[in-house]
Each structure stands twice: as C-alpha cells, then as structure tokens.
Amino acid sequence: MAQLRDLKDELDIVIPTIRNLDFLEMWRPFFQPYHLIIVQDGDPSNTIGVPEGFDYELYNRNDVNRILGPKASCISFKDSACRCFGFLVSKKKYIFTIDDDCFVAKEPSGKEINALEQHIRNLLTPSTPLFFNTLYDPFANGSDFVRGYPFSLREGLPTAISHGLWLNIPDYDALTQLVKPRERNTRYVDAVMTIPKGTLFPMCGMNLAFDRELIGPAMYFGLMGDGQPIGRYDDMWAGWCAKVICDHLLLGVKTGLPYIWHSKASNPFVNLKKEYKGIYWQEDIIPFFQSIALREECTSVHDCYIELANKVKERLGPIDPYFEKLGDAMVTWIEAWNELNPPPPAQTATVAHPNVAMKN
Amino acid sequence: MAQLRDLKDELDIVIPTIRNLDFLEMWRPFFQPYHLIIVQDGDPSNTIGVPEGFDYELYNRNDVNRILGPKASCISFKDSACRCFGFLVSKKKYIFTIDDDCFVAKEPSGKEINALEQHIRNLLTPSTPLFFNTLYDPFANGSDFVRGYPFSLREGLPTAISHGLWLNIPDYDALTQLVKPRERNTRYVDAVMTIPKGTLFPMCGMNLAFDRELIGPAMYFGLMGDGQPIGRYDDMWAGWCAKVICDHLLLGVKTGLPYIWHSKASNPFVNLKKEYKGIYWQEDIIPFFQSIALREECTSVHDCYIELANKVKERLGPIDPYFEKLGDAMVTWIEAWNELNPPPPAQTATVAHPNVAMKN
Numbered sequence: 001m002a003q004l005r006d007l008k009d010e011l012d013i014v015i016p017t018i019r020n021l022d023f024l025e026m027w028r029p030f031f032q033p034y035h036l037i038i039v040q041d042g043d044p045s046n047t048i049g050v051p052e053g054f055d056y057e058l059y060n061r062n063d064v065n066r067i068l069g070p071k072a073s074c075i076s077f078k079d080s081a082c083r084c085f086g087f088l089v090s091k092k093k094y095i096f097t098i099d100d101d102c103f104v105a106k107e108p109s110g111k112e113i114n115a116l117e118q119h120i121r122n123l124l125t126p127s128t129p130l131f132f133n134t135l136y137d138p139f140a141n142g143s144d145f146v147r148g149y150p151f152s153l154r155e156g157l158p159t160a161i162s163h164g165l166w167l168n169i170p171d172y173d174a175l176t177q178l179v180k181p182r183e184r185n186t187r188y189v190d191a192v193m194t195i196p197k198g199t200l201f202p203m204c205g206m207n208l209a210f211d212r213e214l215i216g217p218a219m220y221f222g223l224m225g226d227g228q229p230i231g232r233y234d235d236m237w238a239g240w241c242a243k244v245i246c247d248h249l250l251l252g253v254k255t256g257l258p259y260i261w262h263s264k265a266s267n268p269f270v271n272l273k274k275e276y277k278g279i280y281w282q283e284d285i286i287p288f289f290q291s292i293a294l295r296e297e298c299t300s301v302h303d304c305y306i307e308l309a310n311k312v313k314e315r316l317g318p319i320d321p322y323f324e325k326l327g328d329a330m331v332t333w334i335e336a337w338n339e340l341n342p343p344p345p346a347q348t349a350t351v352a353h354p355n356v357a358m359k360n
Numbered sequence: 361m362a363q364l365r366d367l368k369d370e371l372d373i374v375i376p377t378i379r380n381l382d383f384l385e386m387w388r389p390f391f392q393p394y395h396l397i398i399v400q401d402g403d404p405s406n407t408i409g410v411p412e413g414f415d416y417e418l419y420n421r422n423d424v425n426r427i428l429g430p431k432a433s434c435i436s437f438k439d440s441a442c443r444c445f446g447f448l449v450s451k452k453k454y455i456f457t458i459d460d461d462c463f464v465a466k467e468p469s470g471k472e473i474n475a476l477e478q479h480i481r482n483l484l485t486p487s488t489p490l491f492f493n494t495l496y497d498p499f500a501n502g503s504d505f506v507r508g509y510p511f512s513l514r515e516g517l518p519t520a521i522s523h524g525l526w527l528n529i530p531d532y533d534a535l536t537q538l539v540k541p542r543e544r545n546t547r548y549v550d551a552v553m554t555i556p557k558g559t560l561f562p563m564c565g566m567n568l569a570f571d572r573e574l575i576g577p578a579m580y581f582g583l584m585g586d587g588q589p590i591g592r593y594d595d596m597w598a599g600w601c602a603k604v605i606c607d608h609l610l611l612g613v614k615t616g617l618p619y620i621w622h623s624k625a626s627n628p629f630v631n632l633k634k635e636y637k638g639i640y641w642q643e644d645i646i647p648f649f650q651s652i653a654l655r656e657e658c659t660s661v662h663d664c665y666i667e668l669a670n671k672v673k674e675r676l677g678p679i680d681p682y683f684e685k686l687g688d689a690m691v692t693w694i695e696a697w698n699e700l701n702p703p704p705p706a707q708t709a710t711v712a713h714p715n716v717a718m719k720n
Contacts, residue, residue: 108468131646132561134523134615135530136549143547144540147533148562148596150646151639163494170495173507180504187503189496189551199556201492202508236508255494279511286491286510 079225126156127252203239439585486516487612563599
C-alpha cells in the first residue's frame with residue numbers, strides 16, 4: 001500500500017481541558033509536528049500549562065464569548081462538549097480530538113501505537129458502508145474484499161469520521177461503571193471497520209478524528225454541563241447527528257483502531273447525575289434518529305443540519321423543553337460556523353476541472 | 361460468564377466432501393463427541409474413508425435421490441452446495457458445517473482454537489442487530505455495552521447464525537485470487553460482532569454454524585455446479601436469503617471468531633469459470649435483496665422463504681431463466697424440508713405459557 005501523507009499542515013489537534021497538559025509529554029514524538037487547539041473549560045483565570053515545544057493556540061471562556069458574542073450561548077461550559085469550539089475556529093481540513101487522560105497505548109507486541117497515524121490512514125482510505133466485508137477493512141495492508149462483495153461497490157465512499165477505541169478503562173455509562181467497577185478493556189482487536197449505512201453507533205469523543213470539510217458542521221457537541229439538565233451525551237449527540245447525515249450524503253464512518261490508553265475512570269456517582277435524564281431520553285432519541293429521512297434537496301452538511309435542528313424541535317421538543325433549546329442552539333452553531341468559515345469564493349473559469357487536473 | 365452447554369446431543373456437524381476425511385484427525389479432540397453428517401458429492405461409487413472412532417452417517421447421490429425422490433432436483437451435484445442436504449436430514453437443533461480443507465487454527469498465543477466451542481458460545485448468547493456496539497460483542501468475557509447504548513436494547517435478540525473466519529487462505533473470488541495470488545490472511549482479529557439489521561454480508565459456508573430451529577429452512581444453498589450456469593455462489597445465496605429473513609424476524613447474525621486454518625486455495629482459473637456469471641448477476645441480486653420488504657403476515661421462516669422464492673422469480677427471472685428455475689427449486693426445498701421435518705404436534709392446553717414457566 002502506498003505511503004500516505006502525514007497531513008502536518010492539514011490537521012489540527014483539539015484538546016478540551018481544565019488542567020495542565022502534562023499528558024502531552026508522552027505524545028510528544030507523535031503530536032509535536034502538529035498544531036494544537038486547546039479549549040480551556042471552567043474558570044478562565046486559571047492558567048493551563050502546556051509543555052514546551054508544542055505549537056498551540058488556547059481559548060478560554062472569555063475568548064469564546066469575545067469571538068462568538070451572543071452566539072457563544074451554543075458552546076457548553078463545564079463539560080467536554082466545549083471541544084467543538086476548537087472545530088469551529090480551526091482552519092484545517094482534518095481534526096483529531098483527544099482527552100487529556102488518554103495516553104499512548106501499546107500493541108500486543110509491545111510497540112507504541114501512533115494513534116494519529118492510524119486515524120490519518122482511516123480518513124485517507126475509503127469506507128464501505130453499503131455492504132459488509134467480513135475480513136474488516138479491505139483497504140488495510142494484507143486485506144481485500146471477500147468473495148461475493150459486489151464489484152461496483154469496491155471503490156468505496158469518502159471517509160468522514162474515524163472513531164478510535166480505548167484500552168484499560170472502557171467508555172462505560174455510570175450504571176455499568178457502578179455495577180462493574182473493576183472491568184478493564186484488555187482486548188486488542190486488530191481491526192478497522194465501516195459502520196454500515198442505516199446503523200447508528202455510540203460515538204465517543206475521547207479519541208476521534210474527522211474530515212472537517214466533509215462533516216465539520218455536523219460535529220456540534222450540543223448543550224451540556226453548566227445550566228443544562230444533562231451531561232456526558234455531548235459526543236453521543238454529535239455522533240447520532242453526524243451518522244444520519246453521513247448516511248444521507250453517502251459518506252463513511254469507521255471505528256476500531258487506533259487504541260489509546262484511557263488512564264482513569266471518571267467518578268460514576270457524578271456521572272450518574274449527569275446521565276440520569278439521558279438514560280430515559282435516549283429511548284426516544286434513538287428511534288427518532290433511526291426513523292429520520294432527510295429531504296433529497298439537502299445536499300450539503302449545512303442543509304442537513306438545519307433540517308435536523310427543525311426535526312429535533314418538532315419531534316423531541318414534546319419530550320422536554322430542553323430539546324427546543326437544543327434545536328435553537330443547533331441553528332446558532334451553524335450561524336457561528338458560517339461566520340467563522342465563510343464559503344470560499346466561487347471558482348473562476350481559469351481553474352481546471354479537478355477531474356482533468358488529476359490526469360496530470 | 362456462566363459455563364455454556366456443549367450441545368453434544370443437540371448439534372450435528374455437516375461435511376460435504378469428495379475425498380477421504382483425513383482432515384478429521386486434527387479435529388478429533390474437538391469433534392469426536394459429536395455426530396457427523398457426511399454428504400458425499402460426485403461419483404457415488406467412490407468410497408469415502410472416515411477415520412475410526414467418529415460417529416457418522418454418510419449420504420451419496422444415490423441416497424439423496426432415494427430419500428427425496430423427484431424433489432432431489434433441488435440438491436446440487438458436483439458443488440459444495442450439496443451440503444444443505446445434511447441440514448435437511450439432521451434432526452438436531454444446531455448445525456456446524458465445515459469444509460474438508462479446513463484445519464485447526466491457532467491463537468496468536470499458540471493455543472489451538474476450538475472452533476466449535478466458539479460457535480456454540482456465539483449461538484447461545486444474544487445478538488445485537490438493532491444498534492452498534494463499538495467494543496464488539498457485549499456478551500464476551502470482559503466486555504459490555506458502551507456508554508450511549510440504549511438500555512431497552514441490551515437484552516439482545518436470539519442468534520440464528522454464527523459465521524466464522526479463515527486464517528491463511530482468505531475467501532477471495534477468482535479475480536482477487538488471480539490478481540493477488542500470494543496474499544494470505546495473517547490478521548487474527550479477536551472479535552465477534554453482530555451484523556446490523558438491514559445490512560447484507562457475504563456468508564461463506566466454510567466455517568459456519570446456525571440454529572436449525574430458528575433459521576434452518578432458509579439455509580438452502582441453491583442450484584449450483586453440474587448442469588447449472590453458476591457455481592461458488594451457493595453460500596452467498598443462502599446468506600443473502602437468510603439475512604433478509606433474520607432481519608424480518610428479528611434474529612441475529614454474528615461474524616468474526618472462530619478462525620479455522622484454510623489450507624489451500626481452490627484453482628482460480630476453474631473458479632473464474634464458475635463465478636463468471638455471478639459477477640454480473642450479483643450487481644442486480646444485491647439491490648434486489650437490499651430492497652426486499654417481506655409482508656408482516658410472514659411470521660415463520662417457511663412463510664418468508666416461500667415469499668422470497670416468488671419475488672426471486674418475479675424480479676430476478678427477467679435477468680436470466682436460471683432464476684425462474686432457482687425460484688422453483690426454493691419451493692421444492694421447502695416441500696422437502698416439510699416432508700423430512702414435519703411440524704411437531706400442536707401444543708396441548710396442559711403446557712404452561714412459557715412466560716409463566718420462566719418465572720419459576
């Protein structure tokens with residue numbers, strides 16, 4: 001397989017945090033060539049220490065308010081949902097986002113895993129959401145499509161999202177944490193797979209990469225934390241919205257490799273309080289997303305997302321006024337996105353058609 | 361996790377073959393307690409050697425003709441599709457079927473893999489086709505449902521099919537075999553997963569187990585080989601039909617572990633001839649199966665399969681007269697199934713309602 005690009009000038013690493021970023025020391029060999037966007041949550045008067053030698057920009061709540069003005073209301077406070085502010089201000093094509101309690105994991109052989117390199121491989125190779133390949137990623141080294149895989153589908157579709165996994169502390173909800181306090185994930189599954197079209201999945205924001213140009217505006221992490229009735233559903237919300245839109249626009253979502261080492265479990269008693277309402281609400285939210293059909297006229301992520309916001313207000317609003325507010329925030333998010341990411345000027349006639357240019 | 365039953369009296373091993381079954385020697389520690397059904401393909405005057413100590417019944421073409429009479433026309437000749445005759449004559453609840461060029465594989469640790477034990481574990485634990493679990497099988501040891509997985513779906517659904525994989529020679533089509541003659545599968549992926557509802561997959565018959573009571577009548581391997589315009593699509597056909605019916609009846613299909621060691625590639629030049637028409641036809645067959653909606657009135661596998669046979673004739677018939685013949689054979693197969701597997705006598709009023717009985 002051909003060597004893939006390293007995306008040094010095309011990818012930002014987004015890190016939400018409330019503490020010194022000492023965890024970056026372990027990632028230095030892998031992250032140092034990249035630009036970091038640090039979103040400081042909580043008290044803006046705190047100083048976040050960043051190890052020397054990293055190239056970064058840091059935003060605290062005062063910066064969010066200054067940059068977005070009244071639209072800052074769509075960015076959550078005291079919840080890792082604030083990370084999506086980093087997606088908004090990035091100017092790069094690709095995003096990798098990681099939590100500050102995630103460390104470098106090891107393969108069973110003992111080799112340290114370059115998580116970012118695997119995410120880049122996942123994003124730069126196609127996805128296969130229209131038919132299942134039993135030998136997993138057909139674009140991995142030493143793998144291919146199996147007998148019976150339709151040839152017309154082997155070109156695959158562009159990959160929008162790469163969802164990585166976690167060794168040690170699994171991403172469990174508060175209930176499972178409380179019931180199985182000692183469970184650790186020790187199973188290294190050497191696979192990347194495309195989540196089939198039409199299938200929802202629980203997207204975790206801990207170790208996640210995506211193509212900002214393809215799916216960025218759908219990567220809104222919702223209203224969580226301070227002043228909201230719910231927390232810890234930020235990444236889930238983004239995942240459900242993004243997956244429905246990827247399915248509609250024929251974009252791929254992969255999950256599996258790379259693993260990171262998740263060092264410590266969050267407090268399950270605190271988590272239960274945050275998740276409490278979500279446990280009930282998701283029983284209605286999931287059927288809602290499973291039954292959504294976006295109009296054919298929605299041909300961009302922006303269109304799809306606005307349509308989704310309207311449906312959220314209409315169909316989830318009756319469950320709780322929170323969903324009215326969330327639907328409004330989704331619209332505000334798109335307005336903020338458009339403000340900070342104005343569409344590029346229309347192509348002039350002197351620009352060659354890309355299909356022609358590619359023949360060189 | 362609780363110790364699962366070994367199903368010694370509830371499972372038959374079905375092996376289609378044209379040669380002496382020396383490969384059973386390697387499987388002796390795992391297979392010897394089970395009953396084998398050997399389906400001899402090709403010249404019935406040949407003698408198939410079976411290593412001593414195995415409990416088996418063997419059927420050759422003369423037996424097939426004698427037992428099924430005119431209905432024998434639905435059983436393929438000179439193609440591994442003949443294996444489904446074994447499913448028909450079995451009286452057990454579970455079937456494991458394996459090819460005679462498949463040997464015991466090893467885990468990366470060097471431990472020999474008891475493929476049958478893993479299939480039984482897959483069949484006796486629920487499936488989760490309605491939502492994707494990113495940590496794979498939530499019923500595996502040391503695993504569970506991740507955060508965001510709806511609680512109402514955690515009971516899972518009954519598992520109908522367990523599809524195992526292959527180390528060494530991957531199950532490639534003739535084209536991929538010819539293009540990549542040296543490719544070997546060395547990737548041991550330590551996972552079992554449910555194939556989501558609504559997603560088709562290429563089912564390989566080499567290393568396959570299923571619950572005969574739940575899905576048996578859909579496990580027809582079609583008309584292949586001698587006198588037919590196509591071969592090597594027998595298991596694919598069964599997989600497409602069975603998956604559509606499992607989705608309709610809310611049954612689960614798992615793929616992944618266990619691996620077997622596939623010892624040798626079949627001749628790709630011969631395979632190309634067999635697969636040639638299938639390469640074109642599957643481009644129509646897949647959309648056909650993807651778009652099928654079985655009527656709500658179809659509440660048994662029999663009902664679903666007859667409905668499917670009618671749709672095959674109606675919608676695939678126009679592609680080639682072969683599909684008319686195949687649709688008829690599907691009906692014949694069900695007639696043969698009913699003849700050899702008469703429905704059990706109706707339950708009497710003295711039998712407690714299962715939900716009540718379960719409360720004891």
